[in-house]
Amino acid sequence: MNSAARIALVIPVYNEAPVLPELLRRLDALMTSNPAESWSVVFVNDGSRDRSADLILDHASRDARYALVDLSRNFGHQAALTAGLAHAMGADAVVTMDADLQDPPEIIPELVAAWRGGAEVVLAVRRSRQERGLRRLGFDLFHRGFGRLIDFPIERNTGTFGLLSAAAVGAFNSLPEKHRFFPGLRAWIGFPHGEVSYDRKERAAGTPAVTFRRLVRYALDGLFSFSHLPLRVLTYLGLFIAGCGFAVGAFFVARRLLGVEVAFTGFTTLVTLVLFLGGVQLIGIGVLGEYLGRIYDEVKRRPHYIVRRRVGL
Ligand code: UDP
Numbered sequence: 001m002n003s004a005a006r007i008a009l010v011i012p013v014y015n016e017a018p019v020l021p022e023l024l025r026r027l028d029a030l031m032t033s034n035p036a037e038s039w040s041v042v043f044v045n046d047g048s049r050d051r052s053a054d055l056i057l058d059h060a061s062r063d064a065r066y067a068l069v070d071l072s073r074n075f076g077h078q079a080a081l082t083a084g085l086a087h088a089m090g091a092d093a094v095v096t097m098d099a100d101l102q103d104p105p106e107i108i109p110e111l112v113a114a115w116r117g118g119a120e121v122v123l124a125v126r127r128s129r130q131e132r133g134l135r136r137l138g139f140d141l142f143h144r145g146f147g148r149l150i151d152f153p154i155e156r157n158t159g160t161f162g163l164l165s166a167a168a169v170g171a172f173n174s175l176p177e178k179h180r181f182f183p184g185l186r187a188w189i190g191f192p193h194g195e196v197s198y199d200r201k202e203r204a205a206g207t208p209a210v211t212f213r214r215l216v217r218y219a220l221d222g223l224f225s226f227s228h229l230p231l232r233v234l235t236y237l238g239l240f241i242a243g244c245g246f247a248v249g250a251f252f253v254a255r256r257l258l259g260v261e262v263a264f265t266g267f268t269t270l271v272t273l274v275l276f277l278g279g280v281q282l283i284g285i286g287v288l289g290e291y292l293g294r295i296y297d298e299v300k301r302r303p304h305y306i307v308r309r310r311v312g313l
Pocket residue numbers: 011012013014015016046074075076077080097098099100102203207208209210211
């Protein structure tokens with residue numbers, strides 16, 4: 001492919017007014033220094049309560065390469081990303097990235113080069129990341145543990161940042177599920193993969209829009225939608241406990257039949273067992289509930305997001 005390719009950038013935005021001017025400047029610079037491609041940018045405003053939408057509209061009114069999909073409220077990062085991908089049909093390749101400049105736009109030409117080299121899904125792999133403390137620990141644990149838990153592998157240290165070919169975007173858009181875990185789905189759709197590594201920056205300004213609680217939910221979404229392991233663990237645990245119960249029961253019946261006197265102590269043992277088994281059962285119900293809630297959300301068949309208006313598309 002040597003002619004100009006149509007490359008669309010999909011960028012979800014939630015209260016990013018402090019970083020937008022710099023982001024727009026760097027995107028302009030990217031397009032200016034790579035005139036060989038035909039660029040467009042689809043911003044998805046995910047119900048921001050600050051001036052984000054105004055800033056984007058202002059820029060879009062002066063530059064036709066920019067477009068805005070304005071959602072009716074905050075639907076979350078994954079829904080916003082889904083909305084952006086649905087509106088980027090028609091491009092030869094789509095780059096997905098965050099608005100906060102943690103994903104440096106300067107890497108995009110490398111993603112495009114890898115795509116031209118034949119990869120249909122190009123992953124930007126983090127060589128390093130800046131997060132510290134609890135958030136960092138969470139990310140590390142997740143990326144280490146996740147690969148082992150799920151039924152098929154997801155590349156470590158990848159996030160939303162990357163490129164999808166038109167065919168891969170079509171495949172992604174055809175997935176109907178509600179609880180979306182983008183890196184997992186991107187691995188699931190297949191296609192030849194390529195990788196480009198980069199240093200993940202600190203966010204340019206503001207605080208993370210995805211709160212720690214949401215990150216935990218996101219991680220659980222990843223686990224529950226890509227693995228039946230929690231259910232299997234319950235089955236095995238149940239078998240194990242039932243086996244122990246049977247052995248202990250047989251032991252006491254045998255003692256009784258052999259005429260060994262029954263002692264009336266054992267209160268501590270009983271209390272411990274009752275509480276332990278009660279706890280295990282509640283955890284079991286909780287795990288079932290996680291799957292059940294997800295099934296319920298799927299069955300309702302509500303759309304992932306509602307578009308309030310489209311500008312420049
Ligand atoms: N974002 C969004 N909706 C939300 C939360 C976040 O569209 O409800 C966007 C946000 O503006 C940013 C991207 O998703 O472009 C990633 O968010 P953030 O930087 O807070 O997440 P993190 O880098 O911690 O994963």
